Amino acid sequence: QVQLVESGGGLVKPGGSLRLSCAASGFTFSDYSMSWIRQAPGKGLEWVSYISSSSDYTKYADSVNGRLIISRDNAKNSLYLLINGLRAEDTAVYYCARVLGIAPTYFDYWGQGTLVTVSS
Amino acid sequence: EIVMTQSPATLSVSPGEGATLSCRASQGVSRNLAWYQQKPGQAPRLLLYGASTRATGIPARFSGSGSGTEFTLTISSLQSEDFAVYYCQQYFDWHALTFGGGTKVEIK
Numbered sequence: 001q002v003q004l005v006e007s008g009g010g011l012v013k014p015g016g017s018l019r020l021s022c023a024a025s026g027f028t029f030s031d032y033s034m035s036w037i038r039q040a041p042g043k044g045l046e047w048v049s050y051i052s053s054s055s056d057y058t059k060y061a062d063s064v065n066g067r068l069i070i071s072r073d074n075a076k077n078s079l080y081l082l083i084n085g086l087r088a089e090d091t092a093v094y095y096c097a098r099v100l101g102i103a104p105t106y107f108d109y110w111g112q113g114t115l116v117t118v119s120s
Numbered sequence: 121e122i123v124m125t126q127s128p129a130t131l132s133v134s135p136g137e138g139a140t141l142s143c144r145a146s147q148g149v150s151r152n153l154a155w156y157q158q159k160p161g162q163a164p165r166l167l168l169y170g171a172s173t174r175a176t177g178i179p180a181r182f183s184g185s186g187s188g189t190e191f192t193l194t195i196s197s198l199q200s201e202d203f204a205v206y207y208c209q210q211y212f213d214w215h216a217l218t219f220g221g222g223t224k225v226e227i228k
Contacts, residue, residue: 035217045156045164045207047217059215062121095163104214106154108175110163 002026002109009114016086022079022096030074033099036081038092050104086118126220132228141223143191149212151187159204
């Protein structure tokens, strides 16, 4: 069955960097686009980034202001998100999700998320 | 970006009753709309896409309708496992995917 497992979250000081990982299994990873979506504590969902199946197209939410880099390694069935210049407002659970379709659309499978806390 | 507004914020329903949740887009999104269910401590689960197509394994008591700017998620005869938060999401503007703020369906 499809499984997505995030890791790499933790407590980070403002201005720091963090790389999140998402290990995929149960499907042909290289056939699917992927995204990261975050959820601040007690808040709603916010899409932050997208990457196409072959990494030739990436997209980011305006709110992250160029501080995020999404990447993937199809040989390792893994998705990554590098977050630079962390701010308090980046505190959230970060979910990786599989995208249906060849463009950013909707998300049919989600991981359980990894919590990023930005605090001094 | 397209702003998605959900109403009501909270809906109190008795088990066995039906529930109607609304989602409004600030501009037309055709039928490029998905609905998700999220239970406490869990990841969201895809319920519907294309405004009305049920995702794999989703019970028939979940149905969706609408197009353009007005959408509805209807849950007929709520079961105990249906009490959760529901989010709509537009993918018409795929340069900026956006979610609604959510509707919490709670036990009355």
